[in-house]
Amino acid sequence: MADKFEEFFQAESRMFLLALIRIALAEDGPDMTSQALFTDDDTAQAQIVAKQSTIVAGLPLIPLILEFGGEAQCRHMLNVDDGERVSEGTMVAALEGPAAYLLKVERVIMNFLCRLSGIAELTSRYVQQLQGTQTKLLDTRKTTPGLRYPEKYAVLVGGGLNHRKNLVEMLMLKDNHIDRAGGIAQAVNRLTAEYSPCPPIEVECRTIDEVKEAISCPVQRIMLDNMPPDTIKQALSMIPDTMESEVSGNISLDNIGSVAKLGPDFISVGKLTHSAPASDFSMQFVTTGA
Incomplete structure (x- = not known):
């Protein structure tokens, strides 16, 4: 280590x-x-x-x-x-x-x-709940100001993975970006036109319609944000194998195992760093x- x-x-x-x-x-x-x-x-x-x-x-x-x-x-x-x-x-x-x-x-x-x-201890407890599934645990940028790197290192020690250490490693389109651009496709086009090479792009989707739009774009990962289990299951069935899937929002030790059984590639948990x-x-x- x-x-x-x-x-x-x-x-x-x-x-x-x-x-x-x-x-x-x-x-x-x-x-x-x-x-x-x-x-x-x-x-x-x-x-x-x-x-x-x-x-x-x-x-x-x-x-x-x-x-x-x-x-x-x-x-x-x-x-x-x-x-x-x-x-x-x-x-x-x-x-x-x-x-x-x-x-x-x-x-x-x-x-x-x-x-x-x-x-690290809390991360290890979440990782234990993922045993028997293919889902990997991610942290978030919800870290203590100034302590991001040590805290993300501790997540690795506990068996989790780092989502992104900064705003450069992966470009994430959230609701404010999408609303500003007029839609997911327009936002992705702006990013790919602005940066060459363009860093990986992740799209935060709130609805099934947004998932449909996101999978038609050249993005690397789709985040299913605060969706109920039935909607997560439906969305995951739509995402092609060429794209990564991530579930986020209202994840706890009590429900992460059942969410993982739905089959996402990643589950991100802010509690790892902001509430340990x-x-x-x-x-x-x-x-x-x-």
Whole structure:
């Protein structure tokens, strides 16, 4: 999973990640409490322990956070890989270094680890409901501002797929675009005329009539938005194998399995990133001294 982290966070995504770490550390300012109570010679050892069963995501961030402050004396050991399920009481990482610095970065490390592990854990639960079907789980752009790349990485760790990281990877025609252009065909024609080569196009369809119009256009994917099951089934029967299908809207752990049995290629779920509860970890300082 370390390879997946390095593969995901390259170029622009790595730039965003490092900027995010910089902001997270800067938000706290100097740790005046620790600076007053510990000397530069005081060292500490700490363990990060899971307080619940959970998928782990975000451990490769720890060395980046430790190094970002220029603290070369810190050492770390990651005991598990991102993507592993751990039980309550598992020590997932151990840290050692100047006490004041470890105390300063403690909350930043824990915020990332708890948030990303929570997303991975919820994603894994949705993925489990898709077992026995060909449907794949997608996230959305309903992410925490500034945290999109780490949150989408956590979805991958949990077994899901990324829909699109930005507005460039795939062009999505929503109701406002379609209404502005005067119809789906007109909107698709505008896009293909404007961009060469044109990125993949996805059309959000609200009705069967819109599905009929969309399948006559050179688009890669059709999204069935907030349709009842019977309408989804009818729409899927119309979409040719040369086009991808996606279902979105009002998807929950209770109904995703039944929707998947209708046969869409993808189901997208905003809850993965906008409503995932944080997983519970604690950082326990086991020794402190000069």
